[in-house]
Amino acid sequence: MFRKSSLLLLIIALATPFLLAAAGDGAWITKVPGKNRQRQNPFDHQSNAIAAGGKLFRQNCASCHGDEGTGRDNHPNLHSDRIRNATPGELEWLLNNGSLKNGMPSWSRLPEQQRWQIVSFLKELAAGN
Template structure:
């Protein structure tokens, strides 16, 4: 009976979790020490160029080659991403967001994750 009640509670809470994940609540899960991290490749054009290649190989299938989002996946040229700290973005890349289908990219070396962030920082905000 307890298992049944737990399953019912999970089913009832799932929509709330999905809604919460879609409005940037993931930012609240980022530990302060991660939030404060700085990109060691910030402002380096060669790192951003390497990040662009990595983005096209790993991220474009969901976020689009222009990072504006595909198939209900979010744009990475939004205010939310633009205003996120490098540490918050690094945490998201490493841990993912299972509520929204974002896989963790912890298997990608940390240096490469920072390069992707360096590339994202070169993108202008979308006008959508």
């Protein structure tokens, strides 16, 4: 007989991979739509944008990711291959949408221009410059 408890176990078994999607596993990248992925950063490698992005980072991001972006607790280190290899469009999408279930807020309240400045800064950071 199929008891209620076995149904519950089945549901738990099926849901486990989704529940296990954890902060810092990079699963957010798979959610970025193609058209966002391909967007170019209008401020790529521009030193004034990198400086402005660094200031925004210290104001908005350092509390979780650390002053140097090296991460702490379940807040990922941003000096990583994932950030180095991500397209600018992927990073801007993450900033705009966040990864709310895993604790990364959305930064859609910042003007788009500031999100691209932050992306310039992140790329510089991840490149180790």
